[in-house]
Amino acid sequence: MTAIDATHTAYMPSSHADPTAFVRRADGLCELDLMVSGASCAACIARIETGLREDERVENARLNLSTGRLALTWRGEAEAARELINKLGAIGYPATPYEPEADSDPQMVEEKRLLRAMAVAGFAMANVMLLSVAVWSGVGEMSAAMESLMHRISALIVLPAAAYAGQPFFRSAWQALKHRHVNMDVPISLAVFLACGLSVYETFIGHGDTYYDAAVMLLFFLLIGRFLDMRLRAKASQAARGLAAMQAASANRVLPDGRIEAIPAREVVAGDHLLLAAGDRVPVDARVVEGEGELDGSLVTGETAPVAATPGARLFSGMLNLDAKLVVEAIADRDNSLLSEITRLVEAGEQSRSRYVRLADRAAKLYVPIVHSLAALTLVGWLLILGEPRPAIINAIAVLIITCPCALALAVPAVQVVASGRLYRDGVLVKSGDALERMANIDTIVFDKTGTLTEGRPRLVDAGEISSEALDLAARLARTSRHPLSRAVADAAGMGETADRVTETPGGGLQGQVDGVSVRFGSARWLGLESGADPHSEAWLWVDGQEPVRFRFEDQLRAEARRTVKAFKQRGCRVILLSGDRKIPVDHIAGQLGIELAFSELKPQDKIAKLQDMKADGLKVCMVGDGINDAPALAAADVSISMASAAEISQAASDFVLQGDRLDKAVTAAIVSRGAKSRVMENFGLAVVYNMIAVPLAVGGFVTPLIAAIAMSASSILVTLNALRLAR
Template identity: 35%
Template sequence: MADAAATAQLHEDVLIVEGLHCGSCAAAVEALLKRQPGVVEAAVNFAADSAMVRFDTTRTELSRLQHAVSKLGYRLLSPGEEGASAGTTERLRRRLLIRLAVALVFGMWCMMPAYLVYLAPLGIIEPAATWPLALASGFFALPVLLYSGGHFYRVGLRTLRVGAPGLDALITLAVFAAVGVSVWRLATGHADVYFDAAVMLITFQLIARFIDGRVRRRAADVVRSYLSQAPETATRLHEDGRLERVPATDLSVGQTIQLASGEPLALDATVLAGDGEVDQSLLTGEHEPCRVSPGDSVRAGCRLLAGELELCVTAPVGERRIDALARSVRGLLSRKTALQRLTDALARILLPIIVSAALAAAALALLLGLGAEQAATRGLAVLIVACPCALSLAIPLVVVIGHARMVADGVIFRDPAALETAADTHVVVFDKTGTLTTNTPRVADVMPARRGDSADLLQLAVDTLADTAHPVAHGLAASATPSPGAADGQRYIDAGLGTRWEHAAACVLAGRPAWLRQQGIEVPPSDDARMTLHLAHNGRYQGFIAFEEALHPDAISTVHTLQQRGHDVYLLSGDTRASCLRQAERLNIAPEHVVAGVTPEAKQRFVEALEKRRAVAFIGDGLNDGLALAGARLGIAVGEATPTARAAAAVYLPDGLSHVPTTLMLARRARRLMRQNLGWAIGYNALALPLAIAGFVHPVIAAIAMTLSSLCVLLNSLRMNVRREAGK
């Protein structure tokens, strides 16, 4: 064993599973993967359409696993094929809608004659008409049974084949039993049929699948959002100097590309020639643009603000840092939460329990001398009454019914699974740049070289940087407007260093102090650690303007409210520690709760480490926050968050930070209602099964009881709309 362990070469991949319709599909694929030679661990998640597989490469390979899964009717896609499953997902959604529409229309027609048969003992219709009405009920049920329910039969048989039967297998068994008994009753001239019970079973499950699919599928959107940050094409520089725009997928390591000012980068690369200023805030969270020169590394997704670069590709599509982040997010979203694991486990153990109960009911009837017909009826009643429709609706209904209330309160709720631990949330971790602060720096101090010239110095800076793209220019524009002659003259930008503005007989320099010194300007030393803009006019130093990040208007009140409610608040950022500490002081966040200079992966690890001790909510807005938002049990994207952040988060707050406390309150209520629904669904089965076994429940009453059970779950879920005082 030791030798085998030593020679094993374990490889872990997060793969895409195409064709999943439900949790039972995922369970079947997972069971099949675990049985493959060389597979050490496998976990398939329906909510993320993904599979985490760890296997020994000396005993198997990915192509074998893909072949095994394909025989079950699904496709296992390797990394880099994320986009291939998007069209299939939409097709599956449309097919589900069509099946549901057929079930609703023909289900109503099926139930109308069935209800007339039920009312026959009251003398409403002639006894002779009951058999034709029963036949009509079966006729109208055919489209539902043959088309709408077809998916349940296929998946039920698949899960039985791989030894992982779940809800689909139970539905299949109950429908087949109801139809079989009904056909037998019609053939013997009786009108007591149960086609309507089978139709109700299929319809309720289709509704549950539709609701569940709407609120829980988001991992594919996250991956596409990540990859959309990098353009699909790049400008290739040939050896003869010719430039050609080509798809990014056609470029390989070592090839040369060119990046112009204002363009986003498609591939990870190293700078060969040129200087420039790069905005890396999406990937790192640093609010200040970064100057790059030959030898520096840049990542796909960053944007060149100024300059022109010649670069050497260091990572092709599929191996870029942004690809790794996308796969990591999918892996995080693939984790099964407590309620997911509970409902999956219940669905698995209910099948053998219910089948055994049905057989016991039939056997008891035979022992009591009631005959085969009565025995079959009792067994059928058990199968119908115990079918866990309420269990499958317990969580999705809370989400869907509460969605309108949440939107009205400025909360866009995306993932019910993340709300399970919200009631226990003790720690709130904020990203800084763009979340607590705005993306535009604010003028903090104007420090003229000569006393009394503050307004003139500010106006000079505004005119010099008029119509430039640098963030500092936007910050200046918020403090003053350019003079009428600001558009005159010529501007020369030295990327990442400064701007020269020549107009009339004047020459103004605005930029970093080192750059001004290179131009022969005598700049006094300064220990100011803030972002500063130094200016000189006609060779004479005029002073500098200091900038600071502007806090969002709701930042201070939101942090204060959370602290008052007993939450520990942390500030987590990729920016410098000095910048983070300045903002923490304004927000009354303790210095020991400030973590600075961290990468996206480090953010996720920090949140994960905190969650080992206490439940955490992470709040962010940028691409670099995607991992932490997906990994946190409660990820919240706020304000003008990037599409990636919105997709990765469980909750999106378009109106900003002020709704964070409201979100936590609504999340606590949602989890409480989910638990109540699950408790009711389990209690219903525990009560109904013994009664059905004892013969006190007719199949028709069983179908009604099943409906009432789902109705109770619905009514309890409606309590999500009841308004209460904040914090309750």
């Protein structure tokens, strides 16, 4: 673990529920979701999953770092849950059963703790620095008694402040040592303890050379880096929560005697008959038994066109019933329905991203052994040279402080904050802390079609070829309907009158009377006509005694779609189109944009499979999408982008959100991300040069802990100023 991926403070819910009550049975296996505290990096994932799999009963252990949620599967009895939770605690990661209904958010709790700790450290640093300036400026003039009083006041301010503000580091270091490993919080905690301990000794017994300001200054700068990084990662777990919220909480079960019984959706089992009223969400995967209607099927296909529901048709959980009353038969329970599967796919994608080893992680791997070795050698060397413990301890503390990873802790977050601010001004919202780093490495860009490359709403494309009389007749019917194609006709015709006695046939069309003449407007199948063979959507106007008139609709390309695709190609990126739509319109759009590789009629699992194939080939993939069905693919890609008008679930699963629905802002995100990576590398270079100069001076005894703290702060300011160059 690193200073940047600091171990989270252990979070334990107030209720210690019996874990066996949360165990699920499936295919002879026990399943349990746990909330794990203290996991913060890829090394934590490996330690947890490997530790659990040492138990022969465990079939699978998968930790999602963003949410802190662990999916655990084992053979045997449910009571084994207690043993497995105890094992997690034994390796340093307390866990409790996952309760979706719980109101508290561990991420937010920890964020508030860091803010309070930072405020306390900043307050103490400001006040102690004032006292220190008074002591420095009064050398030779201030009496020994007054100087001693200043040091005692400093002790009263710093000791409780350091004890509180240092808790994120102290707890993490203690957990690491208790379980026989070290992390970067160990040398930080050691430096603070030694600086405070030596200062107390000097205040009451020794020569009066104290280093209280060094201790709180160190904590303040480290807390800034930790908070910045956590703040940028705070929204990483929203996708799965949003999907869970889309699941229907209740269902109306039809009893054998015809009565309707309201039950929790989690109690629905395969074979139950359920009643769906207009506006209800489908609680589980089901099959239509009675009734005909239309549902919002964007969850499965991503397309705006409603899905016809007729007896025998299969429905998926999360679909929205738009009009008619339906009776359906459940074919799965809630945990085995499509929306639950999409949730699991999103979490699996987030977990794979959690394994991404960031530059700061790699740069910091050697930090702990090198710093401990240097400090120990400094202590031993000066003891051998002088034979006195005091100067040896002071020099060892100086080494610990001057090498403390403030510059390293700020190198990445400072750049992320500046780059995120610049992108925000340019209309791009950055939602993930390491998204910029991943975006800088992409070589493949994958687009969804509907709502991403296109505007996501059909338009009448042949209005000029249709007579004004036919357009008016169709519009009179269309103004009474909410169907996307009807709205397109109404928009093309403008405001006007409506037909009389209009009825709407779900999945068919509209029928009414205009001046006593029967007029129908709907699908070719409903009217008994033959469909056209081009890539357009269509509807037909049928009037008694007249030739049917075909209306063609097309989802228009975004104005900036062509230049966006061209810009990515110019930057050496491979461009691919993945869509749930039919092959003809998908190939048509791909041809217009010059995209050579396009796949159609893909479900969420199919999109993920395509992305996994690309990643297996060594490609670094960025996914751009907007539909609910795109959320798993967005989470599974190396980095993802969604539109501001996208479904909330897609936005939550994305790393970037394009404000104002300007697709070309995706190119801006790529350009700024590459610039951010360059600044991070420069910051690491500055940190290396700083340590090459400062460490030999500290080892040689030329630096006191106070000067070490000032030098450490100067290095932090330097990397921050370098990051600010990115704002231009």
